[in-house]
Amino acid sequence: MQIKILGNGAGGPFHGRNYTAQVLQAENHFFLIDCGEGTQQQLFRHKVPYDRFQQIFITHLHGDHVFGLIGLLTSYCLKKRSKKLQLFSPAGLQELVEHTARLCGILFPYPLEFIEVDPTVSRQVFENKHVEVWTIPLHHRTACTGWLFREKPRLRNIRKEKIEEFSIPIALIPGIKAGAGLSLPDGRIIPNETLTVQPAAPRSYAFCSDTAPSEAVIRTVSDADLLYHEATFTETHREEASISFHSTARQAAEVARAAGVKKLLIGHFSGRYTDAEEHLAEARDVFVDTYIAEEGAWFEV
Amino acid sequence: MQIKILGNGAGGPFHGRNYTAQVLQAENHFFLIDCGEGTQQQLFRHKVPYDRFQQIFITHLHGDHVFGLIGLLTSYCLKKRSKKLQLFSPAGLQELVEHTARLCGILFPYPLEFIEVDPTVSRQVFENKHVEVWTIPLHHRTACTGWLFREKPRLRNIRKEKIEEFSIPIALIPGIKAGAGLSLPDGRIIPNETLTVQPAAPRSYAFCSDTAPSEAVIRTVSDADLLYHEATFTETHREEASISFHSTARQAAEVARAAGVKKLLIGHFSGRYTDAEEHLAEARDVFVDTYIAEEGAWFEV
Numbered sequence: 001m002q003i004k005i006l007g008n009g010a011g012g013p014f015h016g017r018n019y020t021a022q023v024l025q026a027e028n029h030f031f032l033i034d035c036g037e038g039t040q041q042q043l044f045r046h047k048v049p050y051d052r053f054q055q056i057f058i059t060h061l062h063g064d065h066v067f068g069l070i071g072l073l074t075s076y077c078l079k080k081r082s083k084k085l086q087l088f089s090p091a092g093l094q095e096l097v098e099h100t101a102r103l104c105g106i107l108f109p110y111p112l113e114f115i116e117v118d119p120t121v122s123r124q125v126f127e128n129k130h131v132e133v134w135t136i137p138l139h140h141r142t143a144c145t146g147w148l149f150r151e152k153p154r155l156r157n158i159r160k161e162k163i164e165e166f167s168i169p170i171a172l173i174p175g176i177k178a179g180a181g182l183s184l185p186d187g188r189i190i191p192n193e194t195l196t197v198q199p200a201a202p203r204s205y206a207f208c209s210d211t212a213p214s215e216a217v218i219r220t221v222s223d224a225d226l227l228y229h230e231a232t233f234t235e236t237h238r239e240e241a242s243i244s245f246h247s248t249a250r251q252a253a254e255v256a257r258a259a260g261v262k263k264l265l266i267g268h269f270s271g272r273y274t275d276a277e278e279h280l281a282e283a284r285d286v287f288v289d290t291y292i293a294e295e296g297a298w299f300e301v
Numbered sequence: 302m303q304i305k306i307l308g309n310g311a312g313g314p315f316h317g318r319n320y321t322a323q324v325l326q327a328e329n330h331f332f333l334i335d336c337g338e339g340t341q342q343q344l345f346r347h348k349v350p351y352d353r354f355q356q357i358f359i360t361h362l363h364g365d366h367v368f369g370l371i372g373l374l375t376s377y378c379l380k381k382r383s384k385k386l387q388l389f390s391p392a393g394l395q396e397l398v399e400h401t402a403r404l405c406g407i408l409f410p411y412p413l414e415f416i417e418v419d420p421t422v423s424r425q426v427f428e429n430k431h432v433e434v435w436t437i438p439l440h441h442r443t444a445c446t447g448w449l450f451r452e453k454p455r456l457r458n459i460r461k462e463k464i465e466e467f468s469i470p471i472a473l474i475p476g477i478k479a480g481a482g483l484s485l486p487d488g489r490i491i492p493n494e495t496l497t498v499q500p501a502a503p504r505s506y507a508f509c510s511d512t513a514p515s516e517a518v519i520r521t522v523s524d525a526d527l528l529y530h531e532a533t534f535t536e537t538h539r540e541e542a543s544i545s546f547h548s549t550a551r552q553a554a555e556v557a558r559a560a561g562v563k564k565l566l567i568g569h570f571s572g573r574y575t576d577a578e579e580h581l582a583e584a585r586d587v588f589v590d591t592y593i594a595e596e597g598a599w600f601e602v
Binding site: 011012013014016018037038040041044045061062063064066067068070071074075078079092095096099100103104105106142271 | 345
């Protein structure tokens with residue numbers, strides 16, 4: 001799994017930062033997470049295959065996370081999309097999209113499915129062959145959910161030299177990858193451990209924007225390999241963070257440390273900051289493995 | 302008067318083109334014309350004083366002309382705008398903005414005034430000290446109006462050497478600029494023509510996007526100093542232009558020639574074209590003074 005950052009700004013497009021949107025790639029599946037204004041321009045700029053999304057996950061209905069969605073859906077019309085698109089979000093997104101479409105004369109030539117999720121609990125809301133997606137209850141001033149992407153356990157990896165050594169027929173390989181032993185014509189049984197090696201452990205990515213620091217978040221994202229946590233403010237504006245249900249960079253790092261995640265990405269920087277160097281220093285004081293969600297960067301989960 | 306181009310693309314953000322939006326500056330007043338997705342990012346990128354707008358003119362409710370508006374209005378909230386903002390458009394804009402604001406929790410701390418215009422006729426809808434704005438009936442597949450900006454006649458320019466020669470008191474200058482003569486203490490009367498020179502003729506700018514070629518447009522924009530006319534297609538796709546109520550570059554040039562305008566700007570290029578060189582060649586065949594509405598360029602009206 002890897003993620004690409006399309007924007008890391010909160011509020012207006014100040015200092016050239018774009019609005020929140022990320023692409024998660026799991027094997028050959030691409031998911032879009034949040035869709036602030038200009039996301040489709042960012043997808044083109046960064047050469048992401050924007051027509052590969054079959055699921056889009058929206059945290060909440062504030063403009064800096066959702067105002068790019070209707071434009072992307074409209075561009076799919078122009079490109080004559082026919083594949084179904086699933087939109088996951090708290091309540092209200094269907095009304096927003098359908099009302100705008102009606103007023104602006106948009107007829108979607110592809111099926112749109114709206115999946116309304118409960119932002120107060122952690123539940124599995126999607127799965128495919130490779131990943132499960134769970135909600136993360138966030139603590140914001142409007143209904144807001146984070147998204148936890150969990151890879152499913154992989155099949156064991158077969159040792160190539162064993163295929164030759166025992167002349168293993170292709171038909172038996174899926175069974176062996178799933179854990180079976182091998183019965184040879186001479187009656188010997190070769191145990192699975194001899195034929196295969198342990199696959200890479202499943203990875204997980206937790207996306208948490210926007211939220212005040214929260215115990216529920218800590219519980220839900222525990223042990224994630226990579227946590228993205230908003231860090232709208234620095235400690236200088238801790239009071240303002242509290243009033244607006246946002247976090248400081250230090251608070252984001254405290255959440256990462258308490259949850260025992262492996263790495264922390266911070267973003268959603270307020271327009272009052274020219275850059276995020278102070279955020280980074282503040283977070284690394286608490287949690288060393290912190291990185292800025294730089295626009296255009298890919299991060300391995 | 303001058304205009305700045307913020308985008309010249311139709312449909313999706315293909316080939317790096319941004320959506321339609323232009324800034325018109327008349328003396329020290331700034332007007333925004335259309336507001337496709339990403340307009341506020343473009344305003345920042347091109348260092349336009351985005352908070353100076355008191356009037357925004359929207360041609361129609363298709364996404365590539367209006368999906369950036371709600372984001373801009375929201376950013377004004379963050380910047381604690383208090384000045385009134387007037388929004389001119391065909392019917393539907395108020396419902397679009399207010400419904401989105403309600404669903405997304407936006408409370409505007411500044412007065413928003415919606416002025417619904419009739420897109421089937423040419424009427425004056427706005428004036429200030431320097432300009433009048435008139436509607437232009439366009440011929441599109443939805444209610445769509447162009448905008449004609451007419452400078453008001455300027456006061457005459459006083460000849461500086463005459464101020465000294467006749468020791469003209471400052472208090473008399475406004476009257477002389479307005480056409481008065483000067484009575485000297487010795488009884489002589491100096492006629493206005495001696496004291497002043499003719500000011501520059503009032504200029505006019507006509508903005509026509511989106512539209513099929515139209516006699517009503519030709520009548521309304523006649524003698525404009527600068528005409529912006531959409532040229533979504535080239536003649537290769539003339540049939541498609543007709544079906545979608547758009548124009549080819551040649552048709553835009555034919556409108557310019559028939560209307561007797563001085564200069565033509567073309568834009569709103571379909572995503573199928575990598576660049577607009579063919580559009581330009583095609584238009585110049587008919588109307589030599591044609592220019593591409595290049596993003597970021599200023600054009601004197």
